[in-house]
Amino acid sequence: MSSSSSSSHGDFTNYTLNLLDQVDNSSDDGVNSRRYVHRDHYDAHNRLMDDYFDESCKYTEDQFKHHFRMRASISPHLKITAALRQLAYGYTLDALDEYLQMSERVGRESLLNFTMCIIDLYNSDYLREPSLHDIQRLYEGHERIHGFPGMLGSIDCMHWAWAKCPVAWRGQYMRGDHSHQTIMLEAVASYDNWIWHAYFGVAGSNNDLNVLNTSDLFNSMLNEEMPDVPFIANGVEYKRGYYLADGIYPTWASFVKGFSSAVDEKRTYFTRQQAAARKDVKRTFGILQGRWHILQQPARAYARNQMRRLMYTCIRLHNIIIEDNGYNFAVNDWVYEPPQHIQRTWIERCDARARRTRELLDREVHEGLQSDLVEHLWALREFN
Helix, strand or coil: CCHHHHHHHHHHHHHHHHHHHHHHHCEECCEECCCCCCCCHHHHHHHHHHHHHCCCCCCCHHHHHHHCCCCCCCCHHHHHHHHHHHHHHCCCHHHHHHHHCCCHHHHHHHHHHHHHHHHHHHCCCCCCCCCHHHHHHHHHHHHHHCCCCCEEEEEEEEEEEECCCCHHHCCCCCCCCCCCCEEEEEEEECCCCCEEEEEEEEECCCCHHHHHHHCCCCHHHHCCCCCCCCEEECCEEECCCEEECCCCCCCCCCEECCCCCCCCHHHHHHHHHHHHHCHHHHHHHHHHHHHCHHHCCCECCCCHHHHHHHHHHHHHHHHHHHHHHCCCCCCCCCCCCCCCCCCCCHHHHHHHHHHHHHHHCCHHHHHHHHHHHHHHHHHHHHHC
16 A cells, blocks of 8 residues: 555544544533444454353353243253144143143243244145146046046035134124134045145135135136146046035036936936045045144134144144055155246236136036036946
8 A cells, every 4th residue: 555545544544533532522412422332242252152152161051041040941842742732632731731841831832833833844745736747646546436537626614613713803703503703714635635725714704605715726727827637528528627516616617516406317326426525525624623633622822823824734734644644645756846837928917817717617617517427427337
């Protein structure tokens, strides 16, 4: 560095120091301004590490807890056990103190932290939309078990009682056929009780059709992100699969319902077979509640988000157990293929969504598919 630059740099430094000194010594109405205090953070950090955290630290662990007023820490094993016992057996928080020696606050926090970890770790694996490989296996499995070609699963809703529902909200969460406030779950399950779709959070005063109108069941199909896998029923090819549903659901192309008044033997047989196959989702609800007793009891959470995390955690753990038991058809060799996001303009996306919406609401396709399935199942009966 040149002498001129060093001199200018020194003059600037002296000017800055003099200015700071004037600010420190200045006063305003007799009150001194705030003075700058230099703190050596690096030295403080090194001193703290030498005293408590390094291998050759000065103070012991007991002294650290005493100096910082820390209680004895609870092991992660105790916290996970407490969370699982609340989910599996519906333990109340005060019941955890007897064996696990855990307060209500720690038990509540352990459960909430456990649910957040399960959702973060297994969000994309154990509660996802079926890929192309999954859809082909669903077709094969449902046709082999129930005789329905092109079947993706069965759809229905379940209620979960809410004990801590705020008084101001009780009207919208109450329905005449239930004696308490509830929140509804919409789910799609396959024949092996794997849950492919779950939508939770609608007030219990609604019905299944209201839940469908707010759920995201068909978002991927409408956005052309879900692959179209055609199938053949009674010699007629259809573009994409369908769900078995009860009579409250609309006459859309993606729903197959039974006949409310069967006029011949073929339709009577079809309605009986459709009701039998649709029990997959009912049985899945029973297994889900039987495995996680917290869903049988009225929810003690005050916030809907906490209930939502609890429900989605139970569903993911349910699918994990099914895979671990070897019942899922896609255990050994499935490879999840995430949906492909197509780069399109806003006009193209709107046109595609409008076209897919018309296809979804096509009543003629619904009636044609229903008639072809009637003939297909009757032919299978005659063949067997």
